[in-house]
Amino acid sequence: MRSFFRFIKNLLLLSLLAFGVWSYQNNPDIHTATNDSVAVLKQKIGQFITTGNLQLPQAGDTHTQSPNKTQFSSSESVTKTSNRRWPNATAKVYLNIQNNPVLRSASIDAMNAWNRTGAFNFVQTDNKSAAQIIIxxxxxxxxxxxGETSTTYNPVTGHLLRAKVNLNRYYLQNRWYGYNQNRIINTAEHELGHAIGLDHNNGVSVMYPKGSVYxxxxxxxxxxxxxxxxK
Known part of the structure; x- marks a missing residue:
């Protein structure tokens, strides 16, 4: 009887191992996460051997967009990137906006606008713990x-780990600052741009740092x- 249970235990372990190998080969998210984890482990072991210290995940820059009205440039310049990116051109987004239909709708419109470009795909999820970006x-x-966006990233691979976008209703829904629905959507597009790795651009760009006019x-x-x- 003991041999039978040992056989069942080994069979289950082999099944789990086979499933893990299959998932690694066929699921790009698991494949990327595993490679990132291995890279981090190697880096941490080397760092600990060399310095005796361990490096924690890094917090990226906090990006803000000012509501101030200003004179805008009429020329288009190159939008810069932070060189930090998600492993793939897609990310799951959780909308932590239950009681503000205006900003919730603007966030959805902004995600759809980026999705229509074909350059990046935002996927809305109702599972907050599974989300990579929270608005x-x-x-x-x-x-x-x-608007304000903060990110954390893997210091070894440069891959983004989490992003948090905050839309500030004090400005966006205050009539004294002149935000109509289009400008609110532009603000959400701007912050999502930061969330996927874009920096500010002082030309004609959604990443212009003031006013949300583009x-x-x-x-x-x-x-x-x-x-x-x-890559």
Whole structure:
């Protein structure tokens, strides 16, 4: 009887191992996550042997967009990237916006706008723990930002791990700042641009840092395509 249970145990272990190998070979998300984990493990072992210290995941820059009105450039310049990117040109997004239909709708419209470019694909999920990007709302007069995005990334691979987007209703839904629905959507597009690796652009670009007057431009699409084409 003991031999029988040992046989069943070994059979289950072999089945789990076979399933793991199959998942690694056929599921790109698991494949990428495994490779990232191995790279991090190698880096941490080497770092610990050399210095006796371990490096934690890095927090990326916090990007903000000002609501201030300003004089805008009429020339298009190249949209820069942070060189940090998701493993693939797709990310799961959770909308942590339950009681603000205006900003929720704007966030969905912004995701759809990026999806229509074909350069990146946002997938909305109802599972917050499975989301890579979380979009929320704040009501904060102490900051000058109408939108803000913070990211964390893997310091070895440069892959983004998490992104958090906050839309500031204090500015976006305050009539004194002149935001109509199109400008609110532009703000959400801008912050999602940061969430996938784009930096500010002082030309005609959705990544212009002030005013939210531009939607996604051809230069923005090219920047995302270039970022996610590079391996």
């Amino acid at each position: 929320g709302v704040v009501d904060d007069s102490d900051t000058s930002a109408a 939607t996604i431009q051809p230069g923005d699409i090219k920047a995302v395509q270039k970022l996610y084409k590079e």
